[in-house]
Amino acid sequence: MGAMLGKLCVGCFGLILVLNMLWAAIAMKILSFFPLQKRTREGISLGLVQACWRITLFFCPWLSISYDSETAPAWREMQQKMENVTDHPLMVLGNHTSFFDVIVATISMPTEVLTRCRTYMDAHLFELPLLSTICRSVGHFPVYFMSDASGVFKVDKEKNEKIDLEVDKHLQTGGWLCFYPEGQVNREPEQLLPFRYGGMKKALDFDARMISVVCWGNAKVWPRKMQIGGFPGSVKISCRQLAPDGVKALVKQLRDCEDTPAEDKESEDHVLLARHLQRVMQKQYDDLKASVANGKAKGD
Template sequence: MFRFILIVITVVGFLILSIPILIAEWILGKFNPRARDISSLRIVQGVFRFILLLTGLKLTVIGEENVPKDQPVLYIPNHNSFFDILITYSRCPRLTGYVAKKSMEKIPLLSNWMKLLYCLFLDRDDIKAGLKTILKGIDQIKSGISMCIFPEGTRNKSGEKLLPFKEGSMKMAEKTGCPIIPVTLNNTANIFENQFPKIRPVHVVLEYGAPIDLKSLSKEERKHVGAYTRDIILATFEKNEALV
């Protein structure tokens, strides 16, 4: 419980104290947008790493060399915990926008940082609005910004290893030709969700799969690229269960 209280204080404290930082980042962006982007990225990554340090997390990372550093990609992770975002975002080598649920746009200050870092808010109940969000993600990838979307559509609380992947999650890669990076996380729900409200130090395994080049897939595989990617992540998840 002590770790939980420390993390809540850290998050709330950062959001409140970051108001002048947000103003400074806004001013910097008027003169040097690229410097603003990198500055904002590193600030948030630093906060995320500190929060993960407070959890006592032991993290094993496999395959990080599979992530290209010279081009934007589409990250496709499985999703079991709030901490999936902190773990993966803290390791992004370049500017990356995450696709989040629409309700997060209403959270003061947090949504300001998310928008600053090119995160998008997806309304899954509004097909037309959802399409606009995906089109915006496509534009961002074309401009050099990586994107990350959780293809299960929500945190997996079913007890199953993976929920079905939504094929629409892959559109940003299909329309831009960027590589898909399968991201597999093992044991993240045991940090917090499985013993709410306690936070426990656990061993998490994060593995980046080889980039998926859609042009190299067969016609059938491209037609069901969500299922294809899910099979890769499921196999990796099962392989890494023995490591945690």
């Protein structure tokens, strides 16, 4: 009975999701005919994506999304810090366990933040029906991998160098960036993978400010190997400021701190930053998991 109910929920979620993404994609196509600046059009398109995914979840009451008590203040304080700031882009980092991460992060971010953000996406997603229209309309950046094998990060250097220039231009002109520093969907959600260095180097180049969006429960709602999810379940979200004054100030603070491991202090800045952020977000995930367990225990 439980398995049948799960399949029914997945079917309903898939139908509702596709219908909402369809009207959003049509709206984006219509929007492309208006004489708007590229960034304005992309920002509106992101707002449409956020709306269509929020509507999808509204009509799927078997999916519960909640936030910890520090999430709203973290966003509010970071937005205040970013007011009138043009020389330090904001970067939003998340843990990656499921495609549902993308949906959850999109609906949870303040709209005024989301519309300035772009992210990296596997280039093959730009070839899928419906999703390709959305990817191009919102201005996300394709990543061209040489292999689709898990854990293989070899990329087409020539193609990605051109994309990297586009990312730099986006950041130089007031744009922000979202990405998953693990670099791939994590098969073992309980333990974050080592963070890739490319994103850390980019953050240091621009002295970015950072905030995290860490989620618990996404892999149960939308398992990694399934093309569509929607199983009954609960997701909890936690957001924290990681580098509210910029990553260069954070690196300096870490080098001056007695608690920083000696091995990390001897490392290059991007290595030190990657190791620190991985530990911080791992603790954030562990705390989130513990809070869910405590909540269930109190409920019992």
